[in-house]
Amino acid sequence: xxxxxxxxxxxxxxxxxxxxxxxxxLGFYAKKGIADFHTEEGLVGGSAYDAxxxxxxEATMAKxxxxxxxxxxxxxxxxxxxxxxxxxxxxxxxxxRKELGLFANIRPAIVYPALADASSLKREAVEGLDIIILRExxxxxxxxxxxxxxxxxxxxxxAIDTQVYDTYEIERIARVGFELARKRRxxxxxxxxxxxxxxxxxxxxxxxxxxxxxxxxxxxEHMLADAGGMQLVRWPKQFDVxxxxxxxxDMLSDVAAMLTGSLGMLPSASLGELDPKTGRRKAxxxxxxxxxxDIAGKGMANPIAMLASFAMAMRYSFNMGKEADRLEAAIAAxxxxxxxxxxxxxxxxxxxxxxxxxxxxxxxxxxxxx
Ligand code: IPM
Ligand code: MG
Numbered sequence: 001x002x003x004x005x006x007x008x009x010x011x012x013x014x015x016x017x018x019x020x021x022x023x024x025x026l027g028f029y030a031k032k033g034i035a036d037f038h039t040e041e042g043l044v045g046g047s048a049y050d051a052x053x054x055x056x057x058e059a060t061m062a063k064x065x066x067x068x069x070x071x072x073x074x075x076x077x078x079x080x081x082x083x084x085x086x087x088x089x090x091x092x093x094x095x096x097r098k099e100l101g102l103f104a105n106i107r108p109a110i111v112y113p114a115l116a117d118a119s120s121l122k123r124e125a126v127e128g129l130d131i132i133i134l135r136e137x138x139x140x141x142x143x144x145x146x147x148x149x150x151x152x153x154x155x156x157x158x159a160i161d162t163q164v165y166d167t168y169e170i171e172r173i174a175r176v177g178f179e180l181a182r183k184r185r186x187x188x189x190x191x192x193x194x195x196x197x198x199x200x201x202x203x204x205x206x207x208x209x210x211x212x213x214x215x216x217x218x219x220x221e222h223m224l225a226d227a228g229g230m231q232l233v234r235w236p237k238q239f240d241v242x243x244x245x246x247x248x249x250d251m252l253s254d255v256a257a258m259l260t261g262s263l264g265m266l267p268s269a270s271l272g273e274l275d276p277k278t279g280r281r282k283a284x285x286x287x288x289x290x291x292x293x294d295i296a297g298k299g300m301a302n303p304i305a306m307l308a309s310f311a312m313a314m315r316y317s318f319n320m321g322k323e324a325d326r327l328e329a330a331i332a333a334x335x336x337x338x339x340x341x342x343x344x345x346x347x348x349x350x351x352x353x354x355x356x357x358x359x360x361x362x363x364x365x366x367x368x369x370x
Pocket of ligand 2: 250
């Protein structure tokens with residue numbers, strides 16, 4: 001049986017609740033002899049701050065570097081609003097992304113048949129939707145320097161964030177986009193703001209060049225990011241793979257999440273460069289949703305984004321594509337049975353807890369694996 005080492009970082013708020021459903025799933029894989037996942041656990045975000053006064057410790061970072069994949073819950077909450085900026089919960093997540101070199105963030109937005117009415121858009125606009133937002137994750141305004149607030153001495157302060165992109169950063173994310181598209185509907189839409197931003201000018205130029213040199217067989221379309229946001233809610237099915245920078249990707253993926261009915265549905269995979277020696281890449285899997293402090297501890301959270309993120313781990317880190325398909329089919333089956341967590345409730349459906357949803361999905365998996 002294949003053995004893999006996982007680092008589970010549940011984080012804050014609903015993080016531990018949705019991570020408990022991953023553990024249930026791992027128990028199933030071990031029992032069935034499908035794969036043996038060795039797990040370690042660590043603190044990240046507010047929970048790490050409470051224990052160690054940092055958003056993630058060096059020891060936990062070392063474990064993240066050493067494991068086959070990090071499985072991440074969620075971080076943050078109003079309890080930590082006043083902690084120093086460097087130690088805020090989100091700093092733990094950003095440090096993981098940056099230091100592991102996880103530049104490619106794949107955020108699929110898929111509308112499960114049973115949920116076509118849960119979206120705020122009309123059924124015909126979202127039914128059958130299957131698109132990917134590919135977000136650059138280690139550059140741009142998230143990490144650019146200078147990043148400061150300074151006192152101007154006249155009662156005014158000045159805040160600066162810096163948006164920076166180098167050619168190689170755009171080239172590598174563009175290649176991931178074209179490769180993904182080749183396995184799908186063969187279309188890439190690149191989004192930037194070249195009408196305002198120098199980084200947009202370079203982004204547009206570099207994506208176009210990679211396309212012309214290496215991927216002429218893929219259809220490439222350029223769109224200004226604001227127009228892209230509008231098109232995403234007007235007619236999302238026109239897209240296949242959207243490739244965009246760190247900040248636009250953050251915003252557009254939240255928009256895409258709502259097309260699927262709830263933020264609780266969107267999984268993500270964050271991948272690093274392929275290591276030519278080992279043939280492997282560093283990876284972290286996390287739901288797109290946050291820590292939802294308002295519902296934490298109530299057993300109400302939707303575990304689907306977390307479990308679907310694990311399906312992405314099966315596909316991208318463990319080369320178990322069939323198992324990934326099966327897990328996604330089990331999620332669809334639980335939804336088709338009428339089970340809903342509160343965030344996706346609709347008339348005539350059965351409202352269940354986080355644990356009941358997890359249990360039902362593993363139950364469906366059991367049936368599908370029989
Ligand atoms: C996301 C989140 C993070 C981000 C936060 C928690 C720092 O919104 O993964 O989309 O802005 O990248
Ligand atoms: Mg976000």
